[in-house]
Amino acid sequence: xxxxxxxxxxxxxxxxxxxxxxxxxxxxxxxxxxxxxxxxxxxxxxxxxxxxxxxxxxxxxxxxxxxxxxxxxxxxxxxxxxxxxxxxxxxxxxxxxxxxxxxxxxxxxxxxxxxxxxxxxxxxxxxxxxxxxxxxxxxxxxxxxxxxxxxxxxxxxxxxxxxxxxxxxxxxxxxxxxxxxxxxxxxxxxxxxxxxxxxxxxxxxxxxxxxxxxxxxxxxxxxxxxxxxxx
Amino acid sequence: xxxxxxxxxxxxxxxxxxxxxxxxxxxxxxxxxxxxxxxxxxxxxxxxxxxxxxxxxxxxxxxxxxxxxxxxxxxxxxxxxxxxxxxxxxxxxxxxxxxxxxxxxxxxxxxxxxxxxxxxxxxxxxxxxxxxxxxxxxxxxxxxxxxxxxxxxxxxxxxxxxxxxxxxxxxxxxxxxxxxxxxxxxxxxxxxxxxxxxxxxxxxxxxxxxxxxxxxxxxxxxxx
Numbered sequence: 001x002x003x004x005x006x007x008x009x010x011x012x013x014x015x016x017x018x019x020x021x022x023x024x025x026x027x028x029x030x031x032x033x034x035x036x037x038x039x040x041x042x043x044x045x046x047x048x049x050x051x052x053x054x055x056x057x058x059x060x061x062x063x064x065x066x067x068x069x070x071x072x073x074x075x076x077x078x079x080x081x082x083x084x085x086x087x088x089x090x091x092x093x094x095x096x097x098x099x100x101x102x103x104x105x106x107x108x109x110x111x112x113x114x115x116x117x118x119x120x121x122x123x124x125x126x127x128x129x130x131x132x133x134x135x136x137x138x139x140x141x142x143x144x145x146x147x148x149x150x151x152x153x154x155x156x157x158x159x160x161x162x163x164x165x166x167x168x169x170x171x172x173x174x175x176x177x178x179x180x181x182x183x184x185x186x187x188x189x190x191x192x193x194x195x196x197x198x199x200x201x202x203x204x205x206x207x208x209x210x211x212x213x214x215x216x217x218x219x220x221x222x223x224x225x226x227x228x229x230x231x
Numbered sequence: 232x233x234x235x236x237x238x239x240x241x242x243x244x245x246x247x248x249x250x251x252x253x254x255x256x257x258x259x260x261x262x263x264x265x266x267x268x269x270x271x272x273x274x275x276x277x278x279x280x281x282x283x284x285x286x287x288x289x290x291x292x293x294x295x296x297x298x299x300x301x302x303x304x305x306x307x308x309x310x311x312x313x314x315x316x317x318x319x320x321x322x323x324x325x326x327x328x329x330x331x332x333x334x335x336x337x338x339x340x341x342x343x344x345x346x347x348x349x350x351x352x353x354x355x356x357x358x359x360x361x362x363x364x365x366x367x368x369x370x371x372x373x374x375x376x377x378x379x380x381x382x383x384x385x386x387x388x389x390x391x392x393x394x395x396x397x398x399x400x401x402x403x404x405x406x407x408x409x410x411x412x413x414x415x416x417x418x419x420x421x422x423x424x425x426x427x428x429x430x431x432x433x434x435x436x437x438x439x440x441x442x443x444x445x446x447x448x449x450x451x452x453x454x455x
Contacts, residue, residue: 125277126316128303130379131333136304140329144320 008198010177011185018093018181019161022101023154026108034112056106060166067099067171095172096179100161108157115149115224148224152217159213182206237273237283246438254431256409259418261435267418271385275310276303287383309381313388315372317360323371324356330379350374350404366397384415422449
């Protein structure tokens with residue numbers, strides 16, 4: 001049962017790489033957006049909020065198709081990036097990472113936003129009376145107090161990214177070694193006459209990764225509470 | 232010298248206060264809701280007056296006629312809050328060191344030792360705020376504000392969240408601080424407390440200054 005074939009390994013490693021890169025690149029944007037949504041009122045805030053959550057409710061195939069239209073070789077952004085910066089997303093693993101990043105973004109932002117909202121703003125006031133400029137308040141008080149939420153968001157986002165299927169396969173297809181993640185490998189295997197055992201192995205690995213991520217996320221959330229109570 | 236001449240509308244409540252203080256410890260006296268905290272927050276720069284002027288030792292901190300407003304982090308005014316507001320993610324030592332780091336002051340071990348001795352907090356340095364008693368927290372908050380080397384120290388009911396026993400524990404430290412000579416604005420609704428500490432009183436009622444002068448203005452007054 002546990003003879004993992006080279007193709008399966010490739011899919012597992014690719015999934016990990018795609019999910020890790022997607023999470024790391026999305027996190028700074030996630031923090032900035034969470035902070036904006038938690039702390040500021042501006043025109044169009046509810047629209048921005050809805051936009052962030054859109055990938056959660058849209059059919060993944062729609063998100064994937066929109067990515068293809070935008071970031072594909074002939075897409076507005078995709079063509080520009082390819083011509084000017086040499087960055088190509090279409091049918092590359094980078095495109096899989098982009099799709100996973102977009103799909104997991106709502107899950108990444110939410111815990112960060114909640115943890116920033118939970119911070120006692122009077123601590124930030126105290127920090128400013130001690131001579132901290134606004135950016136120093138953010139770095140020395142806001143960020144450290146939000147850190148458990150940031151980690152929880154990263155773990156959840158990672159778990160979502162590693163399981164992403166619909167948008168990825170629509171945007172960058174299912175090319176072994178380039179864009180075939182665990183999910184798309186399972187999809188291919190269950191359509192193959194004797195792919196059941198291999199599919200079963202990958203299913204099991206998916207469950208282990210997802211469970212691990214959920215447990216880790218829960219642990220970070222508990223740490224967050226402790227931290228805010230100063231223990 | 233501190234000069235305050237401000238008006239501020241906060242919902243239904245209007246604050247209109249002016250006073251000048253040369254006293255070492257200016258006591259802001261009044262019942263809760265009299266506007267003491269709003270006034271002290273304006274001196275700290277956390278709240279901006281609708282109209283008016285605040286100057287400290289000749290420097291303009293706020294002047295609404297010119298739009299001048301020095302942000303709190305550039306005022307060099309220390310603030311001890313009623314609820315201490317220690318940073319929960321930092322140890323006592325890091326809390327104490329915070330103001331020095333933010334103001335990029337050089338380390339001053341002698342000053343550090345003097346203040347930790349003065350406040351008897353040398354034994355708490357490696358603890359987290361969550362593991363301190365209310366009185367210990369308030370002493371650390373005092374030390375933290377002092378170590379940022381402020382030119383004025385604001386204290387907003389620093390004994391307010393403590394029970395009687397703890398108040399008796401902190402009061403001697405406050406008297407020591409006063410005798411150190413650092414100018415303070417001390418907010419309280421407790422006349423007895425101010426009689427022991429203040430050198431000058433500003434009495435507030437419903438957002439207006441009703442009396443100014445030495446501690447004798449407290450005589451017979453109730454904070455109603």
